[in-house]
Amino acid sequence: MKLCWVDIRSTNGLKDAIVAEALHQRVDGIIANDLADLTNLPPTVTRVLFPQDAIPADLTGADVVLVDTDKFGDTATLALKFPGVEFGRYVEIVDAPTLEQACEAARTETWSYLLFRDPTKIPLEIVLAAAGAGKDTGKGKIITQAADVEEAEIIFIVLEHGSDGVAMAPKNVGDTTALKAAAEERSAPVELVELTVLETAHIGMGERACVDTTSYFGEDEGILVGSHSKGMILCVSETHPLPYMPTRPFRVNAGAIHSYTMSKAGRTNYLSELKAGSKVLAVNTKGETRVITVGRVKIESRPLISIDAVAPDGRAANLILQDDWHVRVLGPGGKGGEDYKVLNSTELRPGDKVWGYLPTEDRHVGYPINEFSLEK
Incomplete structure:
Protein backbone atom coordinates (compact mmCIF):
# COMPACT_ATOMS: atom_id res chain seq x y z
CA MET A 1 0.00 0.00 0.00
CA LYS A 2 1.35 3.42 -0.96
CA LEU A 3 1.70 6.07 1.74
CA CYS A 4 -0.23 9.34 1.55
CA TRP A 5 1.05 12.37 3.41
CA VAL A 6 -0.87 15.66 3.42
CA ASP A 7 1.12 18.89 3.71
CA ILE A 8 -0.76 21.60 5.63
CA ARG A 9 2.02 24.18 5.75
CA SER A 10 0.14 26.33 3.23
CA THR A 11 -3.59 25.72 3.07
CA ASN A 12 -5.07 29.10 2.13
CA GLY A 13 -7.35 29.27 5.17
CA LEU A 14 -8.64 25.72 4.66
CA LYS A 15 -6.41 24.07 7.25
CA ASP A 16 -9.15 22.78 9.55
CA ALA A 17 -11.24 21.41 6.68
CA ILE A 18 -8.24 19.77 5.03
CA VAL A 19 -7.13 18.17 8.28
CA ALA A 20 -10.65 16.89 8.90
CA GLU A 21 -10.77 15.39 5.40
CA ALA A 22 -7.31 13.87 5.81
CA LEU A 23 -8.30 12.15 9.05
CA HIS A 24 -11.58 10.94 7.54
CA GLN A 25 -9.68 9.47 4.58
CA ARG A 26 -7.18 7.85 6.98
CA VAL A 27 -4.11 9.36 5.38
CA ASP A 28 -0.81 8.05 6.68
CA GLY A 29 0.83 11.32 7.64
CA ILE A 30 0.24 15.05 8.09
CA ILE A 31 3.11 17.52 7.58
CA ALA A 32 3.25 20.84 9.44
CA ASN A 33 5.94 23.38 10.31
CA ASP A 34 4.33 24.19 13.66
CA LEU A 35 4.13 21.60 16.45
CA ALA A 36 0.86 23.14 17.57
CA ASP A 37 -0.76 21.81 14.39
CA LEU A 38 0.33 18.26 15.26
CA THR A 39 -0.10 17.82 18.99
CA ASN A 40 -3.87 17.20 18.93
CA LEU A 41 -3.86 14.77 16.02
CA PRO A 42 -4.93 11.19 16.81
CA PRO A 43 -2.34 8.38 16.99
CA THR A 44 -3.75 6.85 13.80
CA VAL A 45 -1.78 9.39 11.72
CA THR A 46 1.99 9.96 11.56
CA ARG A 47 2.72 13.50 12.76
CA VAL A 48 5.47 14.95 10.59
CA LEU A 49 7.26 18.16 11.58
CA PHE A 50 9.11 20.09 8.88
CA PRO A 51 10.91 22.90 10.77
CA GLN A 52 12.05 25.88 8.75
CA ASP A 53 14.45 27.85 10.92
CA ALA A 54 15.13 25.85 14.07
CA ILE A 55 14.34 22.49 15.65
CA PRO A 56 12.30 22.97 18.84
CA ALA A 57 13.97 21.86 22.05
CA ASP A 58 10.93 19.73 22.87
CA LEU A 59 9.59 17.58 20.02
CA THR A 60 6.63 16.17 21.92
CA GLY A 61 3.81 15.72 19.45
CA ALA A 62 6.03 14.81 16.49
CA ASP A 63 6.66 11.28 15.25
CA VAL A 64 8.93 12.17 12.31
CA VAL A 65 11.04 15.28 11.77
CA LEU A 66 12.22 16.17 8.28
CA VAL A 67 15.46 18.14 8.03
CA ASP A 68 17.77 19.66 5.49
CA THR A 69 21.03 18.12 6.72
CA ASP A 70 23.07 21.03 5.34
CA LYS A 71 21.18 23.28 7.75
CA PHE A 72 20.54 21.08 10.79
CA GLY A 73 23.20 18.36 10.69
CA ASP A 74 23.00 14.65 9.99
CA THR A 75 19.97 12.63 11.03
CA ALA A 76 21.92 10.06 13.05
CA THR A 77 23.24 12.74 15.42
CA LEU A 78 19.80 14.31 15.72
CA ALA A 79 18.24 10.94 16.51
CA LEU A 80 20.66 10.50 19.42
CA LYS A 81 19.78 13.96 20.71
CA PHE A 82 16.03 13.37 20.44
CA PRO A 83 15.34 9.71 21.32
CA GLY A 84 11.90 8.45 20.43
CA VAL A 85 11.64 10.62 17.30
CA GLU A 86 12.48 9.46 13.79
CA PHE A 87 14.36 11.81 11.51
CA GLY A 88 14.15 12.02 7.75
CA ARG A 89 16.34 13.79 5.24
CA TYR A 90 14.88 16.42 2.93
CA VAL A 91 16.56 16.83 -0.45
CA GLU A 92 15.59 19.26 -3.18
CA ILE A 93 16.86 17.86 -6.47
CA VAL A 94 17.95 20.52 -8.94
CA ASP A 95 21.20 19.17 -10.45
CA ALA A 96 23.61 16.23 -10.49
CA PRO A 97 25.09 16.82 -6.98
CA THR A 98 21.67 17.04 -5.33
CA LEU A 99 20.54 13.98 -7.29
CA GLU A 100 23.46 12.08 -5.79
CA GLN A 101 22.44 13.33 -2.32
CA ALA A 102 18.94 11.98 -2.95
CA CYS A 103 20.36 8.61 -4.01
CA GLU A 104 22.45 8.47 -0.85
CA ALA A 105 19.43 9.37 1.29
CA ALA A 106 17.32 6.69 -0.37
CA ARG A 107 19.99 4.08 0.41
CA THR A 108 20.71 5.07 4.00
CA GLU A 109 17.92 7.08 5.63
CA THR A 110 14.85 5.87 7.50
CA TRP A 111 12.85 8.53 5.66
CA SER A 112 13.81 10.37 2.48
CA TYR A 113 11.62 13.33 1.55
CA LEU A 114 12.34 14.37 -2.01
CA LEU A 115 11.33 17.40 -4.05
CA PHE A 116 12.19 17.23 -7.76
CA ARG A 117 12.25 20.59 -9.52
CA ASP A 118 12.66 19.06 -12.98
CA PRO A 119 9.30 17.96 -14.50
CA THR A 120 10.82 14.78 -15.99
CA LYS A 121 10.59 11.66 -13.86
CA ILE A 122 14.03 10.38 -14.92
CA PRO A 123 15.73 11.67 -11.71
CA LEU A 124 13.13 9.82 -9.62
CA GLU A 125 13.77 6.66 -11.65
CA ILE A 126 17.49 7.02 -10.87
CA VAL A 127 16.80 7.42 -7.14
CA LEU A 128 14.47 4.40 -7.05
CA ALA A 129 17.05 2.31 -8.89
CA ALA A 130 19.79 3.52 -6.53
CA ALA A 131 17.68 2.65 -3.49
CA GLY A 132 17.61 -0.93 -4.75
CA ALA A 133 18.47 -3.37 -1.98
CA GLY A 134 17.69 -0.88 0.76
CA LYS A 135 14.08 -0.60 -0.32
CA ASP A 136 13.74 -4.34 -0.83
CA THR A 137 14.78 -5.04 2.75
CA GLY A 138 12.56 -2.33 4.19
CA LYS A 139 15.40 -0.14 5.51
CA GLY A 140 13.87 3.12 4.45
CA LYS A 141 10.92 4.86 2.84
CA ILE A 142 10.98 7.37 0.00
CA ILE A 143 8.30 10.07 0.09
CA THR A 144 8.12 12.21 -3.04
CA GLN A 145 6.41 15.58 -3.15
CA ALA A 146 3.71 15.93 -5.82
CA ALA A 147 2.19 19.14 -7.08
CA ASP A 148 -1.22 17.57 -7.66
CA VAL A 149 -3.08 14.28 -7.89
CA GLU A 150 -2.18 13.81 -11.56
CA GLU A 151 1.52 13.92 -10.73
CA ALA A 152 0.96 11.67 -7.72
CA GLU A 153 -0.56 8.99 -9.98
CA ILE A 154 2.64 9.01 -12.05
CA ILE A 155 4.92 8.93 -9.02
CA PHE A 156 3.09 5.88 -7.68
CA ILE A 157 4.02 3.83 -10.77
CA VAL A 158 7.47 5.09 -11.83
CA LEU A 159 9.63 2.05 -12.66
CA GLU A 160 6.49 -0.06 -12.07
CA HIS A 161 6.96 0.04 -8.27
CA GLY A 162 6.98 3.79 -7.73
CA SER A 163 7.85 5.82 -4.69
CA ASP A 164 6.86 4.43 -1.29
CA GLY A 165 4.62 7.39 -0.78
CA VAL A 166 3.55 10.81 -1.96
CA ALA A 167 3.19 14.07 -0.08
CA MET A 168 0.85 16.70 -1.46
CA ALA A 169 -0.38 20.10 -0.33
CA PRO A 170 -4.13 20.12 -1.14
CA LYS A 171 -5.35 23.27 -2.82
CA ASN A 172 -9.01 22.50 -2.17
CA VAL A 173 -11.20 20.25 -0.08
CA GLY A 174 -11.57 17.03 -2.06
CA ASP A 175 -7.96 16.86 -3.21
CA THR A 176 -7.03 14.56 -0.33
CA THR A 177 -9.85 12.18 -1.19
CA ALA A 178 -8.59 12.03 -4.78
CA LEU A 179 -5.02 11.42 -3.60
CA LYS A 180 -6.12 8.56 -1.38
CA ALA A 181 -8.08 7.01 -4.23
CA ALA A 182 -5.03 7.21 -6.50
CA ALA A 183 -2.90 5.48 -3.86
CA GLU A 184 -5.41 2.67 -3.42
CA GLU A 185 -6.11 2.11 -7.11
CA ARG A 186 -4.62 -1.36 -7.18
CA SER A 187 -6.68 -4.06 -8.81
CA ALA A 188 -7.83 -6.94 -6.63
CA PRO A 189 -7.44 -10.54 -7.78
CA VAL A 190 -10.42 -12.35 -9.28
CA GLU A 191 -11.53 -15.89 -8.59
Whole structure:
Protein backbone atom coordinates (compact mmCIF):
# COMPACT_ATOMS: atom_id res chain seq x y z
CA MET A 1 0.00 0.00 0.00
CA LYS A 2 1.35 3.42 -0.96
CA LEU A 3 1.70 6.07 1.74
CA CYS A 4 -0.23 9.34 1.55
CA TRP A 5 1.05 12.37 3.41
CA VAL A 6 -0.87 15.66 3.42
CA ASP A 7 1.12 18.89 3.71
CA ILE A 8 -0.76 21.60 5.63
CA ARG A 9 2.02 24.18 5.75
CA SER A 10 0.14 26.33 3.23
CA THR A 11 -3.59 25.72 3.07
CA ASN A 12 -5.07 29.10 2.13
CA GLY A 13 -7.35 29.27 5.17
CA LEU A 14 -8.64 25.72 4.66
CA LYS A 15 -6.41 24.07 7.25
CA ASP A 16 -9.15 22.78 9.55
CA ALA A 17 -11.24 21.41 6.68
CA ILE A 18 -8.24 19.77 5.03
CA VAL A 19 -7.13 18.17 8.28
CA ALA A 20 -10.65 16.89 8.90
CA GLU A 21 -10.77 15.39 5.40
CA ALA A 22 -7.31 13.87 5.81
CA LEU A 23 -8.30 12.15 9.05
CA HIS A 24 -11.58 10.94 7.54
CA GLN A 25 -9.68 9.47 4.58
CA ARG A 26 -7.18 7.85 6.98
CA VAL A 27 -4.11 9.36 5.38
CA ASP A 28 -0.81 8.05 6.68
CA GLY A 29 0.83 11.32 7.64
CA ILE A 30 0.24 15.05 8.09
CA ILE A 31 3.11 17.52 7.58
CA ALA A 32 3.25 20.84 9.44
CA ASN A 33 5.94 23.38 10.31
CA ASP A 34 4.33 24.19 13.66
CA LEU A 35 4.13 21.60 16.45
CA ALA A 36 0.86 23.14 17.57
CA ASP A 37 -0.76 21.81 14.39
CA LEU A 38 0.33 18.26 15.26
CA THR A 39 -0.10 17.82 18.99
CA ASN A 40 -3.87 17.20 18.93
CA LEU A 41 -3.86 14.77 16.02
CA PRO A 42 -4.93 11.19 16.81
CA PRO A 43 -2.34 8.38 16.99
CA THR A 44 -3.75 6.85 13.80
CA VAL A 45 -1.78 9.39 11.72
CA THR A 46 1.99 9.96 11.56
CA ARG A 47 2.72 13.50 12.76
CA VAL A 48 5.47 14.95 10.59
CA LEU A 49 7.26 18.16 11.58
CA PHE A 50 9.11 20.09 8.88
CA PRO A 51 10.91 22.90 10.77
CA GLN A 52 12.05 25.88 8.75
CA ASP A 53 14.45 27.85 10.92
CA ALA A 54 15.13 25.85 14.07
CA ILE A 55 14.34 22.49 15.65
CA PRO A 56 12.30 22.97 18.84
CA ALA A 57 13.97 21.86 22.05
CA ASP A 58 10.93 19.73 22.87
CA LEU A 59 9.59 17.58 20.02
CA THR A 60 6.63 16.17 21.92
CA GLY A 61 3.81 15.72 19.45
CA ALA A 62 6.03 14.81 16.49
CA ASP A 63 6.66 11.28 15.25
CA VAL A 64 8.93 12.17 12.31
CA VAL A 65 11.04 15.28 11.77
CA LEU A 66 12.22 16.17 8.28
CA VAL A 67 15.46 18.14 8.03
CA ASP A 68 17.77 19.66 5.49
CA THR A 69 21.03 18.12 6.72
CA ASP A 70 23.07 21.03 5.34
CA LYS A 71 21.18 23.28 7.75
CA PHE A 72 20.54 21.08 10.79
CA GLY A 73 23.20 18.36 10.69
CA ASP A 74 23.00 14.65 9.99
CA THR A 75 19.97 12.63 11.03
CA ALA A 76 21.92 10.06 13.05
CA THR A 77 23.24 12.74 15.42
CA LEU A 78 19.80 14.31 15.72
CA ALA A 79 18.24 10.94 16.51
CA LEU A 80 20.66 10.50 19.42
CA LYS A 81 19.78 13.96 20.71
CA PHE A 82 16.03 13.37 20.44
CA PRO A 83 15.34 9.71 21.32
CA GLY A 84 11.90 8.45 20.43
CA VAL A 85 11.64 10.62 17.30
CA GLU A 86 12.48 9.46 13.79
CA PHE A 87 14.36 11.81 11.51
CA GLY A 88 14.15 12.02 7.75
CA ARG A 89 16.34 13.79 5.24
CA TYR A 90 14.88 16.42 2.93
CA VAL A 91 16.56 16.83 -0.45
CA GLU A 92 15.59 19.26 -3.18
CA ILE A 93 16.86 17.86 -6.47
CA VAL A 94 17.95 20.52 -8.94
CA ASP A 95 21.20 19.17 -10.45
CA ALA A 96 23.61 16.23 -10.49
CA PRO A 97 25.09 16.82 -6.98
CA THR A 98 21.67 17.04 -5.33
CA LEU A 99 20.54 13.98 -7.29
CA GLU A 100 23.46 12.08 -5.79
CA GLN A 101 22.44 13.33 -2.32
CA ALA A 102 18.94 11.98 -2.95
CA CYS A 103 20.36 8.61 -4.01
CA GLU A 104 22.45 8.47 -0.85
CA ALA A 105 19.43 9.37 1.29
CA ALA A 106 17.32 6.69 -0.37
CA ARG A 107 19.99 4.08 0.41
CA THR A 108 20.71 5.07 4.00
CA GLU A 109 17.92 7.08 5.63
CA THR A 110 14.85 5.87 7.50
CA TRP A 111 12.85 8.53 5.66
CA SER A 112 13.81 10.37 2.48
CA TYR A 113 11.62 13.33 1.55
CA LEU A 114 12.34 14.37 -2.01
CA LEU A 115 11.33 17.40 -4.05
CA PHE A 116 12.19 17.23 -7.76
CA ARG A 117 12.25 20.59 -9.52
CA ASP A 118 12.66 19.06 -12.98
CA PRO A 119 9.30 17.96 -14.50
CA THR A 120 10.82 14.78 -15.99
CA LYS A 121 10.59 11.66 -13.86
CA ILE A 122 14.03 10.38 -14.92
CA PRO A 123 15.73 11.67 -11.71
CA LEU A 124 13.13 9.82 -9.62
CA GLU A 125 13.77 6.66 -11.65
CA ILE A 126 17.49 7.02 -10.87
CA VAL A 127 16.80 7.42 -7.14
CA LEU A 128 14.47 4.40 -7.05
CA ALA A 129 17.05 2.31 -8.89
CA ALA A 130 19.79 3.52 -6.53
CA ALA A 131 17.68 2.65 -3.49
CA GLY A 132 17.61 -0.93 -4.75
CA ALA A 133 18.47 -3.37 -1.98
CA GLY A 134 17.69 -0.88 0.76
CA LYS A 135 14.08 -0.60 -0.32
CA ASP A 136 13.74 -4.34 -0.83
CA THR A 137 14.78 -5.04 2.75
CA GLY A 138 12.56 -2.33 4.19
CA LYS A 139 15.40 -0.14 5.51
CA GLY A 140 13.87 3.12 4.45
CA LYS A 141 10.92 4.86 2.84
CA ILE A 142 10.98 7.37 0.00
CA ILE A 143 8.30 10.07 0.09
CA THR A 144 8.12 12.21 -3.04
CA GLN A 145 6.41 15.58 -3.15
CA ALA A 146 3.71 15.93 -5.82
CA ALA A 147 2.19 19.14 -7.08
CA ASP A 148 -1.22 17.57 -7.66
CA VAL A 149 -3.08 14.28 -7.89
CA GLU A 150 -2.18 13.81 -11.56
CA GLU A 151 1.52 13.92 -10.73
CA ALA A 152 0.96 11.67 -7.72
CA GLU A 153 -0.56 8.99 -9.98
CA ILE A 154 2.64 9.01 -12.05
CA ILE A 155 4.92 8.93 -9.02
CA PHE A 156 3.09 5.88 -7.68
CA ILE A 157 4.02 3.83 -10.77
CA VAL A 158 7.47 5.09 -11.83
CA LEU A 159 9.63 2.05 -12.66
CA GLU A 160 6.49 -0.06 -12.07
CA HIS A 161 6.96 0.04 -8.27
CA GLY A 162 6.98 3.79 -7.73
CA SER A 163 7.85 5.82 -4.69
CA ASP A 164 6.86 4.43 -1.29
CA GLY A 165 4.62 7.39 -0.78
CA VAL A 166 3.55 10.81 -1.96
CA ALA A 167 3.19 14.07 -0.08
CA MET A 168 0.85 16.70 -1.46
CA ALA A 169 -0.38 20.10 -0.33
CA PRO A 170 -4.13 20.12 -1.14
CA LYS A 171 -5.35 23.27 -2.82
CA ASN A 172 -9.01 22.50 -2.17
CA VAL A 173 -11.20 20.25 -0.08
CA GLY A 174 -11.57 17.03 -2.06
CA ASP A 175 -7.96 16.86 -3.21
CA THR A 176 -7.03 14.56 -0.33
CA THR A 177 -9.85 12.18 -1.19
CA ALA A 178 -8.59 12.03 -4.78
CA LEU A 179 -5.02 11.42 -3.60
CA LYS A 180 -6.12 8.56 -1.38
CA ALA A 181 -8.08 7.01 -4.23
CA ALA A 182 -5.03 7.21 -6.50
CA ALA A 183 -2.90 5.48 -3.86
CA GLU A 184 -5.41 2.67 -3.42
CA GLU A 185 -6.11 2.11 -7.11
CA ARG A 186 -4.62 -1.36 -7.18
CA SER A 187 -6.68 -4.06 -8.81
CA ALA A 188 -7.83 -6.94 -6.63
CA PRO A 189 -7.44 -10.54 -7.78
CA VAL A 190 -10.42 -12.35 -9.28
CA GLU A 191 -11.53 -15.89 -8.59
CA LEU A 192 -11.34 -17.86 -11.81
CA VAL A 193 -13.58 -20.89 -12.25
CA GLU A 194 -13.02 -23.94 -14.43
CA LEU A 195 -15.84 -23.95 -16.98
CA THR A 196 -16.86 -26.85 -19.22
CA VAL A 197 -17.75 -26.13 -22.84
CA LEU A 198 -21.33 -27.24 -23.64
CA GLU A 199 -21.50 -26.34 -27.30
CA THR A 200 -20.21 -24.02 -30.00
CA ALA A 201 -22.10 -22.63 -32.97
CA HIS A 202 -21.22 -20.63 -36.09
CA ILE A 203 -23.64 -17.70 -36.02
CA GLY A 204 -22.80 -15.66 -39.09
CA MET A 205 -21.46 -12.15 -39.58
CA GLY A 206 -21.17 -9.44 -36.99
CA GLU A 207 -18.81 -6.81 -35.64
CA ARG A 208 -15.96 -7.85 -33.39
CA ALA A 209 -13.46 -5.74 -31.46
CA CYS A 210 -9.69 -6.16 -31.24
CA VAL A 211 -8.42 -4.41 -28.11
CA ASP A 212 -4.88 -3.07 -28.56
CA THR A 213 -3.33 -1.95 -25.30
CA THR A 214 -0.26 0.05 -24.32
CA SER A 215 1.16 -2.92 -22.38
CA TYR A 216 2.60 -6.31 -23.23
CA PHE A 217 0.57 -9.27 -21.98
CA GLY A 218 2.14 -12.34 -20.43
CA GLU A 219 1.71 -15.73 -22.10
CA ASP A 220 -0.92 -16.74 -19.52
CA GLU A 221 -2.66 -13.37 -19.50
CA GLY A 222 -5.57 -11.76 -21.32
CA ILE A 223 -8.87 -10.04 -20.62
CA LEU A 224 -12.21 -11.38 -19.43
CA VAL A 225 -14.98 -11.16 -22.03
CA GLY A 226 -18.57 -12.36 -22.03
CA SER A 227 -22.03 -11.77 -23.42
CA HIS A 228 -23.41 -11.46 -19.88
CA SER A 229 -22.10 -9.49 -16.93
CA LYS A 230 -22.25 -12.58 -14.70
CA GLY A 231 -20.28 -14.90 -16.96
CA MET A 232 -16.99 -14.22 -18.76
CA ILE A 233 -14.23 -16.30 -20.34
CA LEU A 234 -10.51 -15.49 -20.30
CA CYS A 235 -9.41 -14.49 -23.82
CA VAL A 236 -5.66 -14.74 -24.36
CA SER A 237 -3.61 -12.08 -26.12
CA GLU A 238 -1.82 -12.63 -29.41
CA THR A 239 1.31 -13.52 -27.46
CA HIS A 240 1.62 -17.05 -28.83
CA PRO A 241 2.97 -17.75 -32.33
CA LEU A 242 0.56 -17.80 -35.25
CA PRO A 243 1.02 -18.94 -38.85
CA TYR A 244 1.28 -16.27 -41.55
CA MET A 245 1.49 -13.33 -39.14
CA PRO A 246 3.72 -11.94 -36.38
CA THR A 247 2.71 -12.03 -32.73
CA ARG A 248 1.08 -8.93 -31.30
CA PRO A 249 1.45 -9.36 -27.54
CA PHE A 250 -0.32 -6.08 -26.84
CA ARG A 251 -3.56 -7.25 -28.53
CA VAL A 252 -6.57 -9.30 -27.54
CA ASN A 253 -8.96 -10.33 -30.31
CA ALA A 254 -11.64 -9.96 -27.74
CA GLY A 255 -15.12 -10.62 -29.03
CA ALA A 256 -18.33 -9.22 -30.46
CA ILE A 257 -19.00 -5.56 -29.77
CA HIS A 258 -21.90 -6.18 -27.34
CA SER A 259 -19.60 -8.10 -24.97
CA TYR A 260 -18.64 -7.03 -21.50
CA THR A 261 -15.09 -6.82 -20.22
CA MET A 262 -13.79 -5.92 -16.77
CA SER A 263 -12.39 -2.46 -16.11
CA LYS A 264 -10.92 -0.87 -12.98
CA ALA A 265 -12.65 -0.78 -9.60
CA GLY A 266 -14.88 -3.74 -10.47
CA ARG A 267 -16.68 -1.92 -13.27
CA THR A 268 -17.58 -3.44 -16.64
CA ASN A 269 -17.47 -1.84 -20.07
CA TYR A 270 -18.85 -2.88 -23.42
CA LEU A 271 -16.13 -3.62 -25.92
CA SER A 272 -17.85 -1.16 -28.27
CA GLU A 273 -17.34 1.76 -25.89
CA LEU A 274 -13.62 1.23 -25.30
CA LYS A 275 -11.32 3.79 -26.92
CA ALA A 276 -7.81 5.18 -26.63
CA GLY A 277 -7.20 5.96 -22.97
CA SER A 278 -9.82 3.56 -21.60
CA LYS A 279 -8.80 1.14 -18.84
CA VAL A 280 -9.22 -2.63 -18.93
CA LEU A 281 -8.32 -5.35 -16.47
CA ALA A 282 -5.55 -7.72 -17.53
CA VAL A 283 -5.98 -11.10 -15.82
CA ASN A 284 -3.68 -14.12 -15.71
CA THR A 285 -4.56 -17.75 -15.06
CA LYS A 286 -3.83 -17.36 -11.33
CA GLY A 287 -6.46 -14.63 -11.12
CA GLU A 288 -3.89 -11.90 -10.61
CA THR A 289 -4.91 -8.61 -12.18
CA ARG A 290 -3.55 -5.25 -13.27
CA VAL A 291 -5.18 -2.20 -14.80
CA ILE A 292 -3.82 -1.38 -18.26
CA THR A 293 -4.58 1.31 -20.82
CA VAL A 294 -6.23 0.87 -24.20
CA GLY A 295 -4.29 2.37 -27.09
CA ARG A 296 -6.73 1.55 -29.87
CA VAL A 297 -9.82 -0.55 -30.59
CA LYS A 298 -10.35 -2.04 -34.06
CA ILE A 299 -13.95 -2.93 -34.90
CA GLU A 300 -14.46 -4.91 -38.11
CA SER A 301 -17.10 -7.21 -39.62
CA ARG A 302 -16.13 -10.84 -39.30
CA PRO A 303 -17.78 -14.29 -39.09
CA LEU A 304 -18.62 -15.08 -35.45
CA ILE A 305 -18.66 -18.19 -33.28
CA SER A 306 -20.68 -18.59 -30.07
CA ILE A 307 -19.30 -20.59 -27.14
CA ASP A 308 -21.50 -21.75 -24.26
CA ALA A 309 -19.86 -23.03 -21.07
CA VAL A 310 -21.03 -23.99 -17.59
CA ALA A 311 -19.51 -24.02 -14.10
CA PRO A 312 -19.74 -27.00 -11.72
CA ASP A 313 -22.52 -25.19 -9.81
CA GLY A 314 -24.60 -24.71 -12.96
CA ARG A 315 -23.87 -21.06 -13.63
CA ALA A 316 -23.34 -20.34 -17.31
CA ALA A 317 -21.20 -18.15 -19.52
CA ASN A 318 -21.40 -17.25 -23.19
CA LEU A 319 -18.67 -15.75 -25.36
CA ILE A 320 -19.01 -14.67 -28.99
CA LEU A 321 -15.70 -14.46 -30.85
CA GLN A 322 -14.41 -14.01 -34.35
CA ASP A 323 -14.88 -17.38 -36.08
CA ASP A 324 -11.21 -18.00 -36.82
CA TRP A 325 -8.64 -20.53 -35.62
CA HIS A 326 -6.15 -17.88 -34.47
CA VAL A 327 -8.61 -16.43 -31.92
CA ARG A 328 -7.90 -18.13 -28.63
CA VAL A 329 -8.98 -18.57 -25.02
CA LEU A 330 -7.19 -19.95 -21.96
CA GLY A 331 -7.93 -23.17 -20.13
CA PRO A 332 -6.37 -25.16 -17.28
CA GLY A 333 -3.50 -27.64 -17.61
CA GLY A 334 -1.11 -27.68 -20.52
CA LYS A 335 1.93 -29.62 -21.72
CA GLY A 336 5.24 -29.45 -19.92
CA GLY A 337 3.74 -28.70 -16.53
CA GLU A 338 2.20 -25.31 -17.34
CA ASP A 339 -0.94 -24.54 -15.38
CA TYR A 340 -2.69 -23.23 -18.49
CA LYS A 341 -3.52 -24.28 -22.03
CA VAL A 342 -4.00 -22.09 -25.11
CA LEU A 343 -7.17 -23.17 -26.93
CA ASN A 344 -8.11 -22.23 -30.47
CA SER A 345 -11.74 -21.15 -30.44
CA THR A 346 -12.76 -23.03 -33.60
CA GLU A 347 -11.41 -26.30 -32.18
CA LEU A 348 -13.32 -26.15 -28.90
CA ARG A 349 -15.57 -29.16 -28.35
CA PRO A 350 -18.10 -30.13 -25.66
CA GLY A 351 -16.24 -31.23 -22.56
CA ASP A 352 -13.22 -28.93 -23.07
CA LYS A 353 -12.24 -26.80 -20.07
CA VAL A 354 -11.77 -23.03 -20.13
CA TRP A 355 -11.05 -20.44 -17.46
CA GLY A 356 -13.98 -18.19 -16.59
CA TYR A 357 -15.11 -15.55 -14.14
CA LEU A 358 -18.62 -15.49 -12.69
CA PRO A 359 -19.40 -12.24 -10.82
CA THR A 360 -22.51 -12.32 -8.65
CA GLU A 361 -23.56 -8.65 -8.99
CA ASP A 362 -26.02 -7.27 -11.49
CA ARG A 363 -24.93 -4.16 -13.38
CA HIS A 364 -26.20 -0.67 -14.08
CA VAL A 365 -24.10 1.42 -16.50
CA GLY A 366 -21.22 -0.91 -15.67
CA TYR A 367 -21.36 -0.53 -11.90
CA PRO A 368 -22.24 -3.41 -9.56
CA ILE A 369 -25.73 -3.03 -8.13
CA ASN A 370 -28.03 -5.12 -5.96
CA GLU A 371 -31.18 -5.39 -8.05
CA PHE A 372 -33.06 -7.89 -10.15
CA SER A 373 -31.72 -8.25 -13.69
CA LEU A 374 -32.20 -11.13 -16.13
CA GLU A 375 -29.72 -11.63 -18.96
CA LYS A 376 -30.17 -14.36 -21.56
